[in-house]
Structures are given as structure tokens and as C-alpha cells.
Amino acid sequence: MLRTHRLAARRHGSGRPGAAGGVSTPLRTAALFIGGVLALAPAAATAQEPQRDSIPTDVRVGILYQPVFRPGIVVPVIPAPSELSEVADSARAIILRDLDYGDRLEVMSLGEDIPHEGPVNYGLWDELGAVWLLIGVIEGPADAPVLRLSLHDVVFRLLQDVRAFELPPLRHPAFRMALHRAADQVVRWATSSTGIAATRIAYVDRSPGGLEVFLVDSDGFGLRRLSSDSSIAYSPAWSPSGDRIAYMSYQAGDPAIYELDLNPGTSSLLVDLPGMDMTPTYSPDGTLLGFAATVEGRTEIYTYNLAERCCARRLTYARFANSLSPTFSPDGRRFAFNSDRLGQLHVFVQNTQDGSAELITRYIYDQSVHNAAPDWSPTGDRIAFHGWVDGVPQIFTVAPDGRGLRQLTQEGRNEDPSWAPDGRHIVFASTRGGIAGLWVLDVVSGRIRRLVRSAEARLPDWSGRLDSTSLVGDTAAAGRNRDNP
Amino acid sequence: MVTNFRREVSWLSAIALTLVVAGCGRAPAPEPAPPPEPEPQVQPRDEAAERAAREAEEQRRREEEERRRLEAERRRVLSLIGERVHFDFDKSDIRPDAEEVLQRKVSVLREYPGIRLRIEGHCDERGSNEYNLALGQRRAESVRRYLMSYGIDAGRFTTISYGEERPLVDAHNEEAWAQNRRAEFPITDQGRIGAGE
Numbered sequence: 179m180l181r182t183h184r185l186a187a188r189r190h191g192s193g194r195p196g197a198a199g200g201v202s203t204p205l206r207t208a209a210l211f212i213g214g215v216l217a218l219a220p221a222a223a224t225a226q227e228p229q230r231d232s233i234p235t236d237v238r239v240g241i242l243y244q245p246v247f248r249p250g251i252v253v254p255v256i257p258a259p260s261e262l263s264e265v266a267d268s269a270r271a272i273i274l275r276d277l278d279y280g281d282r283l284e285v286m287s288l289g290e291d292i293p294h295e296g297p298v299n300y301g302l303w304d305e306l307g308a309v310w311l312l313i314g315v316i317e318g319p320a321d322a323p324v325l326r327l328s329l330h331d332v333v334f335r336l337l338q339d340v341r342a343f344e345l346p347p348l349r350h351p352a353f354r355m356a357l358h359r360a361a362d363q364v365v366r367w368a369t370s371s372t373g374i375a376a377t378r379i380a381y382v383d384r385s386p387g388g389l390e391v392f393l394v395d396s397d398g399f400g401l402r403r404l405s406s407d408s409s410i411a412y413s414p415a416w417s418p419s420g421d422r423i424a425y426m427s428y429q430a431g432d433p434a435i436y437e438l439d440l441n442p443g444t445s446s447l448l449v450d451l452p453g454m455d456m457t458p459t460y461s462p463d464g465t466l467l468g469f470a471a472t473v474e475g476r477t478e479i480y481t482y483n484l485a486e487r488c489c490a491r492r493l494t495y496a497r498f499a500n501s502l503s504p505t506f507s508p509d510g511r512r513f514a515f516n517s518d519r520l521g522q523l524h525v526f527v528q529n530t531q532d533g534s535a536e537l538i539t540r541y542i543y544d545q546s547v548h549n550a551a552p553d554w555s556p557t558g559d560r561i562a563f564h565g566w567v568d569g570v571p572q573i574f575t576v577a578p579d580g581r582g583l584r585q586l587t588q589e590g591r592n593e594d595p596s597w598a599p600d601g602r603h604i605v606f607a608s609t610r611g612g613i614a615g616l617w618v619l620d621v622v623s624g625r626i627r628r629l630v631r632s633a634e635a636r637l638p639d640w641s642g643r644l645d646s647t648s649l650v651g652d653t654a655a656a657g658r659n660r661d662n663p
Numbered sequence: 664m665v666t667n668f669r670r671e672v673s674w675l676s677a678i679a680l681t682l683v684v685a686g687c688g689r690a691p692a693p694e695p696a697p698p699p700e701p702e703p704q705v706q707p708r709d710e711a712a713e714r715a716a717r718e719a720e721e722q723r724r725r726e727e728e729e730r731r732r733l734e735a736e737r738r739r740v741l742s743l744i745g746e747r748v749h750f751d752f753d754k755s756d757i758r759p760d761a762e763e764v765l766q767r768k769v770s771v772l773r774e775y776p777g778i779r780l781r782i783e784g785h786c787d788e789r790g791s792n793e794y795n796l797a798l799g800q801r802r803a804e805s806v807r808r809y810l811m812s813y814g815i816d817a818g819r820f821t822t823i824s825y826g827e828e829r830p831l832v833d834a835h836n837e838e839a840w841a842q843n844r845r846a847e848f849p850i851t852d853q854g855r856i857g858a859g860e
């Protein structure tokens with residue numbers, strides 16, 4: 179980050195690194211300076227976490243995006259013998275898309291015909307405006323290709339990092355995910371923050387039998403149906419390990435919480451208290467399941483001990499009101515949730531062990547306030563939710579103490595946000611442009627892209643980073659795979 | 664067949680007699696063939712059957728009438744039970760118009776203690792998907808409590824919320840929303856409506 183910071187200053191005369199967004203204030207500048215100083219220390223990684231878009235003022239509602247400098251990266255065509263040329267082209271296309279969707283680097287299509295055999299001509303790439311140069315070499319047999327990626331720092335004229343990635347064969351279901359992990363590694367080399375390409379989004383969509391849980395890769399490929407309950411499925415939630423998804427289903431008539439095991443792809447009953455059980459969420463350490471259950475006709479929030487498969491514990495006590503949609507802070511000590519206890523629907527934060535609920539969204543007297551679907555960022559500093567603006571839901575974020583409210587969307591209906599593991603991207607359901615579906619927003623730059631086009635896609639939940647062990651289910655699911663370009 | 668056989672027999676016996684008589688050298692006048700057996704006299708029995716049929720018809724008519732009456736009663740009960748109640752936006756309390764509807768249900772439920780119901784809570788599409796599940800549950804619960812407050816046994820109801828997932832009117836305007844904010848009352852056990860008790 180320090181390097182890109184300097185570069186940005188050199189090339190654009192502004193001290194804005196790619197990872198930092200939000201509002202330019204003296205505070206921000208100071209934070210950047212401190213960040214820069216810390217970056218010189220050996221423990222640079224902690225200081226180089228992405229700067230969050232915390233707004234130090236009380237309430238600032240409006241669409242706030244700043245032009246953000248993204249260092250340019252060039253990825254020349256990967257040369258390959260004929261039997262590997264398709265692998266090479268696919269690999270490059272997947273990585274290029276991932277780098278673009280990551281929003282931290284600007285993919286440049288300059289000088290693609292420039293030969294790059296022999297020593298890297300740093301001067302030439304520098305002249306073309308590139309900050310990074312990613313050179314790929316593909317080797318080995320077609321059924322076990324190896325992609326060697328080297329990232330060159332064009333400005334400092336040195337090899338930043340190099341690594342060989344073993345790939346499955348071209349049409350193997352794990353092929354794309356292996357390249358997503360490679361792309362995430364490249365982003366980490368360049369920005370010190372791992373990318374989010376090797377992730378998936380679970381969501382709900384209409385199927386002939388009813389509403390089912392679906393799955394899609396972060397780049398919109400690999401779309402497939404997971405559940406087959408032929409009833410109503412709602413509120414899918416990833417386990418931190420990335421190999422299970424909890425969700426609510428009406429499959430047995432009485433709504434209860436089920437768990438899909440992605441390997442081998444089976445569904446089993448997880449929690450069924452009397453009445454309706456809904457809105458499941460895993461604690462970040464995976465030991466607890468938070469959810470809402472019916473108490474005297476209303477809903478209250480409980481936790482269930484997943485390790486011991488027992489012991490539902492009630493966390494909220496609001497007579498005559500609903501509490502639902504819990505979401506844990508990254509340390510698991512607090513949770514945000516939704517409640518209508520004030521006569522309007524609001525987001526509250528409460529300690530998991532004890533304590534009272536604190537209102538973090540704004541109470542507006544005599545207005546139809548509807549703040550719903552909170553999701554606590556994996557980086558901890560923001561809570562996303564949707565709230566009504568003139569009766570139309572829009573995506574907001576707010577700090578866990580209720581400060582720094584920020585509106586992120588304004589076109590169409592925008593609902594049910596869920597954070598990517600980088601705490602910078604949000605997936606949500608939207609009708610923007612008259613085309614309903616799931617969309618991904620970079621809250622720093624405001625760049626937005628469509629993930630899934632479907633009138634009934636909703637309730638998305640973004641997974642954590644998926645390592646290879648959590649992806650064993652891929653082979654089992656291969657038969658059901660269908661790409662969604 | 665029987666008649667044919669008889670005729671055959673009488674014809675054969677006529678020949679035999681002729682032969683016997685011829686053997687005697689005299690030919691007495693042949694006996695006339697026996698008259699055909701008289702048809703059974705069914706006239707009195709027909710009258711009895713007609714009477715029985717008339718009675719059966721009468722019985723059928725009475726049963727049909729009773730069946731129609733029961734069917735009408737059944738339809739009345741089902742329509743009173745099935746009558747929806749509607750709610751205000753983001754509210755679960757019973758409106759005065761809903762109270763009239765529920766009062767009719769109370770009297771029917773008292774009349775037919777065997778009837779069991781599922782109370783379904785539904786919402787319009789505007790609120791969040793998940794909140795609407797909770798709101799629908801509260802609507803179902805507030806109806807259940809209303810019916811219980813008039814002495815209807817709690818064990819006769821189950822409640823469920825479908826949130827905004829089962830709209831009555833699939834449109835996106837105020838009228839559709841008003842129709843969709845409702846409770847429905849599918850019967851899970853008809854008890855003895857059909858038996859006339």
C-alpha cells in the first residue's frame with residue numbers, strides 16, 4: 179500500500195491509495211500517514227489492512243463515492259504449446275476478470291502484443307503506465323497443468339513474487355476455483371489484501387417446485403441449485419468453514435432450520451423448536467448458530483450449541499415485539515439484529531453474554547421507518563442493512579456504535595446486503611435498471627456489477643474465502659454444474 | 664326351450680299313441696296336446712314392487728333433500744370459516760371489519776366443535792422478506808388469540824406464517840397489497856359438518 183500510495187502521488191498528484199476510500203479529511207490524511215509509517219515496520223501486514231471508510235461525522239446520508247486510484251496491471255497473453263493453449267487462454271481470462279472484479283487493480287489491455295521473452299523490459303511497461311506486470315507460464319501435461327505466475331513491480335523494477343499453481347484439467351469443476359485462488363494471491367502480492375475471487379454466494383431463487391437455495395461463484399459462473407425441498411427455502415447462511423450452509427425450510431410443513439452439507443450435498447434438520455425457526459447465522463468460530471424462534475407468536479433470538487448439538491439459549495427479551503435476523507461481530511462477542519420493539523423496524527446491537535440492546539439506526543418520529551436485514555462486516559467496522567427511503571429499500575452501512583450512517587444505493591429497490599470477506603464488497607438483491615437480480619457493489623469506489631440475473635433471486639449470503647479443503651464437494655456436484663456466463 | 668321340449672314330447676307321444684291305436688286296428692280321436700302352461704300371474708307382485716319403488720324414490724328424494732341441506736350447510740360453514748380477514752400495513756391487530764368476520768367464525772366453531780383450523784398469516788411484498796415472516800406469524804397469532812378469547816379451545820388451531828410468499832393478488836399496487844395483508848383459514852379437520860351434527 180505504501181508503494182501504491184507513492185505511485186499515486188507520483189502519477190496523479192493525489193495521496194489516495196487504491197484501498198482507501200470515503201471522505202477526504204485531515205483525519206484521513208493523518209491515518210494514511212500513520213499507516214504509511216507503520217508499513218515500514220516489519221509487522222507491515224497488520225498496518226496494511228484496507229483502510230475503512232469510517233466517516234467521523236455523526237450522520238451523513240447521501241451517495242458518497244470518491245474517485246479512487248487503482249494501480250494498473252498488465253497480464254500479457256500466456257504462451258503455451260498447442261495442447262495447453264486452451265488452458266492458458268481460459269486461465270488468463272479467469273484471472274483478468276477476477277482482477278477487474280476485485281476493484282483494487284485496474285486491468286490494462288495495453289501492449290498485449292509486446293513479446294516478453296527474456297528479461298522484463300520494465301522501462302517499456304512503465305512508459306505504458308503499468309504499475310504491475312503479471313507474467314504467466316503454463317507447463318506440464320494437459321491433465322495436470324501447472325501455472326507459474328510472476329508479479330513484477332514495474333515502478334521499482336523488481337520481481338515482487340512468484341509461485342506455481344497446480345491446476346486441475348480444463349473442464350474439471352475445480353478448475354475455475356483453482357484460478358480464483360491464484361488471482362486472490364496476485365491481489366495479495368500487489369495490495370497486501372487477499373482478493374475475494376475464491377468465494378461463493380448462496381441465495382434463494384424460484385424453482386419449479388418452490389423457493390430453493392442456489393449457489394454461484396463470485397464471478398457469476400458455476401450457478402447451481404443446492405436444495406430440492408419443493409417448498410419455501412429462506413435465509414441461507416454459510417458456515418465459517420465454507421462446507422455447510424444453514425437455511426430455513428418449510429419442507430416438513432413447520433418452518434425449521436436445516437443444514438446443507440456441500441459434501442456430499444445432503445440436507446439435514448438442524449434446529450426445530452416449537453413454532454417457526456428462522457434467520458440462521460453461524461458465529462464466526464462456528465460453535466454457535468444464532469437464529470430467531472417463535473415465542474408466544476412473536477420471534478426472539480436464540481443461540482444453539484453446534485458442537486454439542488444442544489442447548490438453545492435465549493438472547494433477547496422484548497415482550498410484544500419481534501427480534502430476528504441476528505448477525506455476529508467478528509469476535510463473536512456482540513450481535514446485531516432486527517427488531518420492531520420501538521414500533522418501527524430498527525437495527526440493534528447487543529452483547530452476546532449479557533447487556534441491553536442499543537439502537538444503531540435512526541428513530542424518526544411519525545415516519546414509516548423500516549431498517550432491516552443487518553449484516554456485520556467480517557472486518558468488524560461496519561454493519562450493512564437496507565432501509566427505506568421514501569418507501570423504497572436502499573442499502574446503507576453504519577458503524578456498530580450507530581455513527582457514520584452512509585447510503586450506498588439509490589436506483590431501484592435494493593435489499594438484503596451481505597459482505598464479502600474483504601469487508602469492502604457487498605452483494606444484494608436489486609431491481610436497478612428494471613432488471614432484477616443480485617448485484618455486487620464495491621463500497622469504496624462505487625463500482626457495481628451484476629452477479630445473477632433473475633427476477634426472484636434474493637437473500638444472498640457471501641461465503642468466507644474458500645480454501646481447497648472446503649471445496650471437496652465440487653467433484654460430487656460436478657454432474658449438476660452448469661455455467662452461467 | 665322348455666316349451667319346445669314339451670312340444671316335442673307331446674308330438675312324440677302323439678305318434679306313439681297313433682301306433683298303439685293302429686296296432687289295435689282302431690283309430691280313436693287323438694287327445695289334444697296339453698295346453699301351454701299358463702304364464703305366472705305377476706299383476707299383484709308388480710303393485711308391491713311399485714309401492715316399494717315409490718317408497719324408495721321417496722326415500723331417495725328425502726335423502727337427496729337432506730344431502731342438499733347438508734351440502735348447503737357445509738358450504739355455509741366452509742364459507743364462514745374460509746372468510747379471510749385483512750390487516751393494516753405493518754400491523755397485526757384485529758380491525759373492526761375483521762372482528763365481524765371472526766365473530767361469524769366463533770359461532771360456527773361453537774356449533775361444530777370438531778372443526779380444526781390452520782391459521783395462516785400473510786403479508787404484502789413491501790417489508791423485508793425475513794421481517795414479513797415474523798409479521799405474518801404475529802398476524803396468525805393475533806387471530807388465534809381473538810378466537811381463544813371467545814372460548815374456542817386453543818388445541819383446535821395451528822398457526823403458520825408464509826410472509827410475502829403466497830400473495831392472493833400478484834400485483835404491485837395499493838389494492839393488491841391490501842388484499843395480500845391477510846389471514847387465511849384452511850380447515851385441517853372438518854369434524855362432522857357432513858354428518859349434520
